[in-house]
Amino acid sequence: MLSKISLALLLCAAPLMAQEAEESQGKTHLYTPPSRMFSCEMPRSWQSFEEEDALGSVARLMGPNNQAGTFRAGFSVRWIDKDMPGFVETKKAVELARRDDKALDRHSTPVRLMRAGNALARVFEITQKHQLPEESLPSNEDVIHQDVAVIPSGAGYYWITLSSTQDLYLDYRSNFLQCLKTFQPLGR
Amino acid sequence: MILPSVLGVLCVAILPLRAEMLAVAHAPLASLMGSQIQLLIENRFRIQPNGSVIDPTTSKPVPSDELPFLLQSLEGRKRLQVLLQLDLILNKSEGEKHLTFEERESMRAILHANWSLFNLETRKNFRRYFSLEELESLDLIPLPKARLPEPELRDREAAPIATPPAPAVVVQPAPVPDAPVVQPTPMAAVPVAPAAVIPSVVVAPPIPPITIVAQPAPIPAAPAAAITPAVVVPPAPAVAVVAQPAPLVIAPPPPPAAPVRSLAMRTISNEEFELFLKDAPYNKDVKALLRLIAAKAPFARLRVINDLMFAIPQITLDSERCGLQAYSRLVMDSPEKISITLNQGVFVHHKRVLFFNGVATILPLSAKAPEGSQKVLYSTEQQAGSLLAELLRLDSRLRGWDSSPYAVESAARAAQALFYDVVAREAGNDSFLQGEMKSSYRLWRDWPIEYRDWLVDSLAAAHGEAMSRMDPKGQSVVAESVEAERRIRQERQPHALQD
Numbered sequence: 001m002l003s004k005i006s007l008a009l010l011l012c013a014a015p016l017m018a019q020e021a022e023e024s025q026g027k028t029h030l031y032t033p034p035s036r037m038f039s040c041e042m043p044r045s046w047q048s049f050e051e052e053d054a055l056g057s058v059a060r061l062m063g064p065n066n067q068a069g070t071f072r073a074g075f076s077v078r079w080i081d082k083d084m085p086g087f088v089e090t091k092k093a094v095e096l097a098r099r100d101d102k103a104l105d106r107h108s109t110p111v112r113l114m115r116a117g118n119a120l121a122r123v124f125e126i127t128q129k130h131q132l133p134e135e136s137l138p139s140n141e142d143v144i145h146q147d148v149a150v151i152p153s154g155a156g157y158y159w160i161t162l163s164s165t166q167d168l169y170l171d172y173r174s175n176f177l178q179c180l181k182t183f184q185p186l187g188r
Numbered sequence: 189m190i191l192p193s194v195l196g197v198l199c200v201a202i203l204p205l206r207a208e209m210l211a212v213a214h215a216p217l218a219s220l221m222g223s224q225i226q227l228l229i230e231n232r233f234r235i236q237p238n239g240s241v242i243d244p245t246t247s248k249p250v251p252s253d254e255l256p257f258l259l260q261s262l263e264g265r266k267r268l269q270v271l272l273q274l275d276l277i278l279n280k281s282e283g284e285k286h287l288t289f290e291e292r293e294s295m296r297a298i299l300h301a302n303w304s305l306f307n308l309e310t311r312k313n314f315r316r317y318f319s320l321e322e323l324e325s326l327d328l329i330p331l332p333k334a335r336l337p338e339p340e341l342r343d344r345e346a347a348p349i350a351t352p353p354a355p356a357v358v359v360q361p362a363p364v365p366d367a368p369v370v371q372p373t374p375m376a377a378v379p380v381a382p383a384a385v386i387p388s389v390v391v392a393p394p395i396p397p398i399t400i401v402a403q404p405a406p407i408p409a410a411p412a413a414a415i416t417p418a419v420v421v422p423p424a425p426a427v428a429v430v431a432q433p434a435p436l437v438i439a440p441p442p443p444p445a446a447p448v449r450s451l452a453m454r455t456i457s458n459e460e461f462e463l464f465l466k467d468a469p470y471n472k473d474v475k476a477l478l479r480l481i482a483a484k485a486p487f488a489r490l491r492v493i494n495d496l497m498f499a500i501p502q503i504t505l506d507s508e509r510c511g512l513q514a515y516s517r518l519v520m521d522s523p524e525k526i527s528i529t530l531n532q533g534v535f536v537h538h539k540r541v542l543f544f545n546g547v548a549t550i551l552p553l554s555a556k557a558p559e560g561s562q563k564v565l566y567s568t569e570q571q572a573g574s575l576l577a578e579l580l581r582l583d584s585r586l587r588g589w590d591s592s593p594y595a596v597e598s599a600a601r602a603a604q605a606l607f608y609d610v611v612a613r614e615a616g617n618d619s620f621l622q623g624e625m626k627s628s629y630r631l632w633r634d635w636p637i638e639y640r641d642w643l644v645d646s647l648a649a650a651h652g653e654a655m656s657r658m659d660p661k662g663q664s665v666v667a668e669s670v671e672a673e674r675r676i677r678q679e680r681q682p683h684a685l686q687d
Contacts, residue, residue: 138512
């Protein structure tokens with residue numbers, strides 16, 4: 001009897017689970033930037049663009065604003081090539097990024113290893129306080145949270161960051177994990 | 189017989205005076221909204237039957253050209269007061285998502301009564317407190333910006349300018365007899381004996397940005413070219429022109445006085461800039477900031493100096509006029525009417541949680557700061573950095589690369605950070621920076637990837653979809669700033685990618 005009830009429950013739940021998977025699939029898509037630096041699952045509705053800054057090329061995806069409208073959740077993916085001037089190797093780069101700073105109220109978590117596509121990523125979190133909005137008043141202190149993943153690839157590495165205000169970072173945690181799970185370096 | 193004629197004379201004399209007084213004192217009340225009139229009354233201004241507005245402190249009528257500024261100032265204060273009231277309710281509550289009925293109704297009442305004070309962004313944040321029908325009527329209330337334009341305020345310590353500003357007119361730091369003669373195209377160079385620099389007064393061919401000649405600054409300025417022969421380019425014809433007596437306007441000793449005000453980029457020597465500053469309509473504090481920028485800015489220095497000498501914007505240090513801008517404010521009604529205001533400091537209030545300093549709130553100096561607030565005044569170097577950023581924003585408007593707000597902010601912040609870096613390295617510390625600016629600079633210096641992410645995400649909150657838009661002009665300026673930053677990071681530390 002019990003097994004029949006269980007089976008009935010399972011059969012009822014199956015369409016719901018399929019619907020949920022379908023919905024989540026609809027919310028993300030396989031994103032490849034124009035430079036074809038990498039590909040991974042990213043939220044479909046996030047605004048994407050690539051740019052070149054002083055540290056190299058970076059692909060960005062901008063998500064929703066926080067409630068106060070002062071900070072926007074965002075992904076950034078950089079490729080750090082060994083031939084770039086000022087190149088720092090992976091382990092040292094991670095150590096430097098995780099450096100705490102009491103004056104800036106900056107803290108980081110220990111490094112965890114996670115599978116990212118076919119590679120092993122070093123994953124950690126950073127929090128730091130900032131005034132938001134930054135150039136208008138009145139402004140309040142807010143904590144910015146970053147999930148960081150460093151994925152070695154050949155002689156270089158990818159630096160992936162998901163930034164948001166701390167009150168919302170858990171809302172985007174699944175996006176970050178999905179990105180890592182489906183991450184594929186291209187052309188390396 | 190005599191008396192009526194005397195009376196007549198007196199009436200004739202008095203009438204124009206009275207008309208003038210009325211013209212001065214009569215405020216354009218008809219153009220004011222009910223909420224603005226209410227604001228005046230709340231602040232004890234008296235409105236006379238003839239329409240004039242009497243200042244409660246001086247008991248004199250407010251001149252009509254000052255009324256718009258007065259209203260904007262009052263609105264700014266009222267807006268701050270309202271925001272603080274809302275903040276107080278939220279702080280006392282369990283959180284914005286868990287407001288009680290009374291708290292929510294209080295918020296709605298305050299918002300409804302003061303909706304006319306809020307700009308678009310603030311209104312968007314509070315829309316969820318109202319139903320669609322209510323929003324329909326609230327949206328009919330015009331935004332604050334749509335009201336009276338702000339009048340031009342003159343700097344009290346302004347030195348008189350030798351010649352009136354006009355785009356194609358010769359402007360001499362020292363008075364020149366035949367000032368307006370110099371044409372844009374002929375290269376009426378400075379023939380002066382002092383051998384120094386003979387910058388070509390080239391207006392027609394746009395010279396690419398070139399670093400300042402004989403520049404003692406430690407860092408090469410423009411990324412585009414070093415001190416190249418472009419400086420020397422036209423001197424031959426210039427000398428020939430010098431030989432001709434008639435079109436030569438520039439007689440006086442100062443060497444490369446800028447005879448033509450033009451946006452075309454040209455080399456400006458230190459002497460020329462000093463001469464410009466000598467007669468420029470700025471007080472000594474502002475001149476000190478400009479000298480600092482001229483001496484130390486490693487990026488965009490030539491660009492902003494050219495703009496400064498072309499546009500001669502009004503620059504003042506006035507926290508009240510800055511309104512709700514934390515560092516600086518640029519107002520450009522036209523290329524002839526530009527004002528840059530720098531904030532002198534802020535109040536910092538720490539909301540205590542038990543025995544600890546909790547969340548810090550930054551308030552403008554014009555606000556009534558809560559008890560226990562600390563007044564923080566910005567240093568000269570910090571203000572100079574803010575001024576440099578604002579001048580670069582002005583450059584974007586003058587030279588037409590402001591269609592991408594992201595490009596403008598990216599370049600402006602880069603110029604500011606690079607400037608602070610030079611100052612910090614020379615001083616051996618960054619103690620001249622306060623508060624969030626210090627955090628921001630240290631992030632830029634020590635964790636550049638994180639800095640970049642933070643900057644983009646906070647700008648994106650303000651600029652939305654415009655973030656990805658980058659026009660070619662904006663792109664080229666940003667590319668210059670990128671090049672300057674790369675060079676400086678390499679010079680600072682060879683392995684500077686993450687440190």
